[in-house]
Amino acid sequence: MDEYDIIVVGGGSGSQVATAAAERGLEAAVIERGPLGGACITRGCIPSKALIHRADVLEEIRRAPEFGITAELEDVDYGEITSSIHDTVYEKAENQESSLEESESLTLYRGEGRFVDERTLEVDSNDRDADSVEIRGETVVLAVGGRPMVPPIDGLEDVDFLTSDDALFLDDQPDSLVIVGGGYIGAELGYFFGALGTEVTMIGRSETLVPREDDDVSEVVTDSLERYCDIYAGYEAESVEERHAGVGITAEPSDGDDSDVGGEAPIELEADALLLATGRRPNTDTLSLEATGVETDDSEYVVVDDRLETTCDDVWALGDIVGEQPFKHAADYETQIVTANVLDDAEREVDYGAMPHAIFTSPQVASVGRTEGELEEVGTEYESATVPFDAAPLGMILEADDGFVKVLARPDGEILGCHIVGPQASTLIQEVVVAMESGSGTVEDVTDPVHVHPALSEVVYAAFDELSSSEYSTAPDWSDVGR
Template sequence: MGDFDIIVIGGGTGNKVALAGANRGLDVALIERGPIGGTCVNRGCNPSKTLIHRADIVQTIARADEFGIDAAVAEIDFRSIVREVTKTVDGKSERMERTDRNHDNITLIREEARFVDERTLETDDDERVTGEKIVVAAGARPAVPPIDGLETVEYLTSTDALRLDSQPEQLVIIGGGYIAAELGYFYESLGTSVTIIGRSDVLLSNEDREVAEAFTEIARRRHTVHTGHEATGVSQDGEEISVTAEGKDGEISVTGDALLVAAGRRPNTDLLDPDVAGIDIDDRGFVETNEYLETTAENVWAQGDITGNYQFKHAADHEAKYVEKNALDGERRAIDYTSMGHAVFTSPQVAGTGKTEEELDESNREYVVGKCAYEETVMGKAFKERDGFVKVLADPDDGEILGCHIIGADASTLIHEVLLALASGSGTIGDVTDTIHIHPALSKVILKAFEGV
């Protein structure tokens, strides 16, 4: 196919770099075998959060009687909901592809490609492309653990679960992370009975322990939850799927008419043969990068899920800005993750940034804790938020914010006040407590937690 100024592998957030290069007048090749937009647009953030908003509406109606309002959900058109969301995200992907195809400086290669030499790839059609520079942004895909009998069962991954035509009556989920939490919430809210089997003793085990324990207790009210269990076998008889799992108290067996495997994600490096190009990967299969997002190969950068730095869309977008400066403009800017946060869009929402209390204990770092329950604020009482709280961890000497963890309504929005303090201020408790907070906005729960330090 020829030589290019830059080759971008991956049309998710890599599409940003491809367009940035093309707009600078560079000759760009964009390699993407799937829909443009990658995981976020097609198989992740966009469809999942749009579907989850429907669950939020159902939950609001379900709680209406708590506020003296007589309301009920008369009917849920599951197929219509999924089809509308699918049409929306597919339309966005198609518009993105048209933009790429219509750009004079972009050659869109809709095939899989592997490295065959330094900065050289070969497509499925045996065509070779070479780039002066390369950006590896090929993402990740659902991980499928080696469970006995799984290959004989019609199981779902997160990709499939976002595009079902019919709603399961009983859904079994293997996995206890954010995908299990979010999709479990969506399906349960729309009427599916959900069973979750998680390996750890709590759901969302990567969160601060106190948050994870609170969420697990809430999830048990909504689902059947088996924590501390390892799925060991799967079988199917007609439409019924059975899952066996081992725990410290013995074996359990659960059944359903659908099985979702939500056991994490794996990088797509095995599809690229990066070692041929001199690109090192770590023992988990992720591309190794330095602070400039350079790989071990000359003139090759990497960003997004395939690096394993942070597997969030906003992290990939952040990295793309640095790759544009370093790869396209010849700068050497070290990436800064100081204000990196994350959120889980379930009910209640979960959000966090920085270290957990357990991580600080393991590193023998001294810290103090500030905490405020939602129900200790005016708006928290108005919302009848009985479970939510904000927890902040800080240095006892200078007030440096070491971590902040939230479970409760609008946690994904509230955390941004803390992220802004980390990014723009000194990153101390005072950056928050010295800010005038509108009363009685829900953000007062942040203020009170920080004042508690």
């Protein structure tokens, strides 16, 4: 049996822990059955955002006449879009695999690993002709990620359906598509397919799409996606069946009665294809954790302490199987914490207070900190300010009519949250993150620095300036210009 100083189960963000260990001369191993780089590279963030970029380009062309530019959209080569993105992301995964294989003091096992005991793992090789092997580690890091959740819908076992893993690389664009799920994955894919011309219908259980966002954000996203999709918010898919033209879906009000939220009667839908975007579940069930002292919660996420150590000594966990923040950048942050604690005994603890996230719909969404609803639920005293994008000259020029920046802060100026809807929201949020993480975390950390004029960052400044205690405001009001 081969023995290692550290074994990482999962070839995504967690593999960086093994790489760091190998660079220090420790013997490290990585176990991964699929493409290297984790879901983000080949089944998530990168290919989905590449698709959405194509949708954004299409929307720019369609809007060109609004700006006095004559442009014609002749054709969309859907197969070329998906194949080129596929080749790009899988090339990146192959390069990452080569990098790991070339690393000294690091061994890559291509297969699925499961525990035999708290320190020993059996690896079933991807090569069917190869025998399984057992390896042992002084330290083990669990980073096996997650996979799409398949809900219990009657008849689902008898019909073909897509998940977010499948929908990214279709050879042919469906003429019509029903998406079950109103979270950020469903919203992004609904925008993509709708912008490319697919007839999209979305079914979401909550009253609005992306219900975990601030209420004002959810309302804008729901309204904006109605430009691309037919939306049935407050409904839940109950049954599906195969039909000659594709698949039939029956959905009922999600609250089970005739309230205004869901409507008065079930709905019957039909489409060429069905896409399930109902969330993700952790891959903990692949690890045989019953052979260890590693505990999981009721949702099968691994239980960890503030240092990301599990209930088993020197077994650590990060990423989607922890379930705290299901984002690639969160997994990278957790990787830094685990690396410091495992290699340097740093006793670092995670702090998600300034963990941002974004949704790449049109318009974009970006958020950090608490929502207004969360603050009201726990009785936190706060002040808020919301300004439209045309509070900044460039926002007015871009005609970002449905965009806004919303700031939530304590009366003493401590930033509690910020929510941005509009062009480049995923970039604009970063100065707020830096203020919350690196500065004193107050409104003045955003308003004191000089902002470029004219740039979209001025709309962030304008929102924070509304709550600033400074008597020397320099934020002009552009909202009525040209009206």
